[in-house]
Every structure is written in structure tokens, then in C-alpha cells.
Amino acid sequence: MPNDQPARAATAEADVEMLHRLLVETVQDYAMFVLDPDGRVLTWNPGAARIKGYAADEIVGRHFSSFYPEEKVREGFPQHELEVAARVGRFEDEGWRVRKDGTRFWANVVITALRGEDGRLLGFSKVTRDLSERRAAEEQRVEDARRVASAEAANRAKSEFLASMSHELRTPLNAIGGYAELMLAGVYGPVAAEQEQALQRIRRSQQHLLTIVTDLLNYSRIEAGHLTYEIAPVAVATMLDTVSAMVEPLAVQKGLHFERGPCDERIVVRADRARAEQVLLNLLSNAIKFTPEGGRVELWCASLGDQVAIRVRDSGDGVPEEKVEAIFEPFVQLGRTLNSPREGTGLGLAISRDLARAMDGELAVTSTPGAGATFTLTLPAA
Numbered sequence: 001m002p003n004d005q006p007a008r009a010a011t012a013e014a015d016v017e018m019l020h021r022l023l024v025e026t027v028q029d030y031a032m033f034v035l036d037p038d039g040r041v042l043t044w045n046p047g048a049a050r051i052k053g054y055a056a057d058e059i060v061g062r063h064f065s066s067f068y069p070e071e072k073v074r075e076g077f078p079q080h081e082l083e084v085a086a087r088v089g090r091f092e093d094e095g096w097r098v099r100k101d102g103t104r105f106w107a108n109v110v111i112t113a114l115r116g117e118d119g120r121l122l123g124f125s126k127v128t129r130d131l132s133e134r135r136a137a138e139e140q141r142v143e144d145a146r147r148v149a150s151a152e153a154a155n156r157a158k159s160e161f162l163a164s165m166s167h168e169l170r171t172p173l174n175a176i177g178g179y180a181e182l183m184l185a186g187v188y189g190p191v192a193a194e195q196e197q198a199l200q201r202i203r204r205s206q207q208h209l210l211t212i213v214t215d216l217l218n219y220s221r222i223e224a225g226h227l228t229y230e231i232a233p234v235a236v237a238t239m240l241d242t243v244s245a246m247v248e249p250l251a252v253q254k255g256l257h258f259e260r261g262p263c264d265e266r267i268v269v270r271a272d273r274a275r276a277e278q279v280l281l282n283l284l285s286n287a288i289k290f291t292p293e294g295g296r297v298e299l300w301c302a303s304l305g306d307q308v309a310i311r312v313r314d315s316g317d318g319v320p321e322e323k324v325e326a327i328f329e330p331f332v333q334l335g336r337t338l339n340s341p342r343e344g345t346g347l348g349l350a351i352s353r354d355l356a357r358a359m360d361g362e363l364a365v366t367s368t369p370g371a372g373a374t375f376t377l378t379l380p381a382a
Contacts, residue, residue, distance in 0.1 A: 031128035053100030085111040106135040177206040215347040229272040233382040247284040255293035261300025269379040279352040287314035313374040319367040
């Protein structure tokens with residue numbers, strides 16, 4: 001049998017050469033081409049045509065400096081790449097490159113020196129990969145991180161400003177209220193009827209301003225994470241009795257019917273009692289404020305398995321469907337306009353929802369416009 005090893009070797013060599021040619025000619029994601037020792041383009045694959053925009057007959061024979069921004073050409077950067085590759089065998093870089101139409105793209109470039117068996121420099125292979133999408137994504141991540149950091153810094157500054165201003169305002173407001181009470185008590189001498197009415201107006205205005213300042217202070221504390229919670233078992237019926245006693249006179253004064261509905265005395269929640277009562281007082285105050293004379297305000301509770309729902313229902317105008325979530329945003333008040341301003345800051349419901357969630361609960365509303373609203377504070381059962 002004749003020795004066919006030389007034939008098989010020649011065939012294998014031809015197959016390898018063909019595979020290499022197919023690799024270079026069919027790769028679309030990489031620009032793969034060969035430069036002569038002076039940097040002129042000798043070969044050009046489809047990937048190079050796609051990435052750089054030149055057809056082979058437009059670029060073969062031209063110097064590869066066409067692919068670099070003008071500032072890099074002035075710096076001698078293209079030639080520097082060849083010098084490094086010739087000296088150490090390889091050069092790799094990431095930077096801006098230029099397409100035929102003048103647009104720039106971010107590229108990874110690898111240049112390898114090609115030498116003959118005698119060590120003579122025959123030219124260079126160059127592989128270029130378009131990394132524009134990756135760089136854009138990285139820049140977007142950096143920009144997003146910068147924006148988040150900037151927003152957090154702005155929020156901290158805002159919270160610190162609100163807290164500082166709230167403290168500054170509370171001191172003179174407390175002094176105003178204190179002196180008004182002393183004058184009403186006759187400490188500084190007899191008070192005439194007209195003077196008493198004026199002092200009562202001063203006192204009511206002071207209390208209103210103090211409520212607004214307190215809302216701002218609470219909101220700034222919540223945003224800054226400075227509020228602390230004393231979570232413990234709380235009897236819901238006792239809590240409802242407490243807040244009912246505080247708001248019922250206000251309801252009666254406005255001509256409303258207030259009803260403290262059923263609540264099993266055995267129902268207990270895990271909550272900070274003071275914070276939970278603060279939420280309920282805010283809900284009841286809003287219900288009284290937005291319910292016209294002759295209307296109803298109701299308060300009751302219900303057990304929902306591992307949750308307890310405490311509900312405040314009124315017979316006011318209700319909440320438009322498109323405003324159901326907006327009313328829980330800071331500084332939002334329904335019906336507030338320049339011609340018909342509402343009292344308050346619009347922080348009450350925002351604070352209440354934050355307090356509820358901090359106690360692993362929730363605050364939500366259901367409403368039919370024109371038929372009132374029902375606010376539900378949900379807290380975990382103990």
C-alpha cells in the first residue's frame with residue numbers, strides 16, 4: 001500500500017488554510033485586516049466593512065491613520081501603536097475611532113506583529129471590536145449613580161433644612177401661645193370681652209401654625225430616618241376610645257354625627273401606640289374637615305386573620321379615582337387653589353402612610369365621588 005501521509009498532510013494544510021480564510025471572511029463582529037510594515041491596509045474583511053463603513057476597494061492601500069480622530073493623528077498615536085507592537089510583539093488599546101462617515105465609536109484594538117521565519121517584520125494583524133454599546137451602558141450606570149447620589153444629598157439637605165426651620169419656628173410660636181394664655185388668665189390684668197376675643201383668635205392662629213410646623217418636623221424626621229418606634233401589643237378598642245374622645249367634640253361642633261362603631265376588646269395589634277393614634281387622629285380630622293354639616297363620620301375595627309383593619313368612613317365628597325394615590329404624596333391637597341386654599345400643608349396623609357408602613361402596616365383608601373371615602377389603616381395582629 002503506497003504511503004499517502006504526504007497527501008493527507010497537504011490536504012489537512014489546505015483545509016486549515018481554507019478554514020482560516022473563511023473565519024476572516026465571514027466574521028461580522030470584528031474588523032480583521034492586515035497592515036504592511038508602514039501601516040497601509042493590505043486585506044479587509046466583511047466585519048471591517050460593517051464596523052468602519054469602507055468597502056475593500058476604498059481602503060486597501062491607504063494608511064490606517066484614517067481610522068483615528070484628528071487629535072490622535074496629530075499626537076502620532078497610530079504610528080506609536082505600530083512601534084510598540086513591533087518592539088514587544090503586541091499592542092492593545094481602547095479608545096475613540098472614526099468611521100468613514102466621520103462618526104466616532106468606542107473600540108478595543110489589538111495589533112500583533114507578523115514576522116517571517118527569519119524574524120523579518122512582514123506586517124501587522126489588526127483586530128477591532130466596536131464597544132460603543134458597552135461604553136454607553138457604563139456611562140449610563142455612572143450617570144444614574146451620580147443622579148441617585150445627588151438626589152439623596154438633596155433630600156438630606158432638604159430634611160435637615162426642614163428640621164432646623166421647624167425647631168426655629170416652634171420656639172416663638174410656643175412663646176406666642178404661652179403669653180396669650182397668660183393674658184387670657186388675667187395674669188397681666190383684667191381682660192375686656194373684645195380683648196378676650198382677639199386673644200382667642202391669636203391662640204387659634206398660633207395652634208394652627210404650630211400644627212403646620214409639627215407636620216413639617218415630623219415629615220423631615222421620617223425622611224431622614226430619625227423617628228424611633230416602640231412596637232408593643234396595643235388593644236385596638238382602647239386606642240379607638242382615646243381618639244374618639246378627642247375628635248367627637250369637633251364633629252359635634254361642626255354639626256356632624258360621629259359614631260364609634262364595633263371593635264372587639266380582644267383584638268390586639270403590634271404597633272407604636274402613639275404613632276398609630278397619630279395616624280387615626282389625622283384620618284378623623286380629615287374626615288371631619290371634608291364632611292359637610294349634617295354628615296356622618298364613623299370609626300370601627302375588624303379582624304382579618306393576621307391583620308387588623310381600622311376604618312374611618314365619612315359621607316363627604318369623596319376622592320376622585322385619578323387622585324386616590326396622589327393624596328398620599330407630600331404637599332398634595334384636594335381642592336387647593338389660589339382662590340380656595342385649604343388649611344394645612346398637605347403632609348398629613350403622606351406622614352400617616354409612612355408611619356403605617358414603618359409599623360409593617362398599610363394605609364389605603366376606597367371612595368365613590370359624591371358618596372364619601374373610607375380610609376383603612378391595617379396593622380399586624382399581635
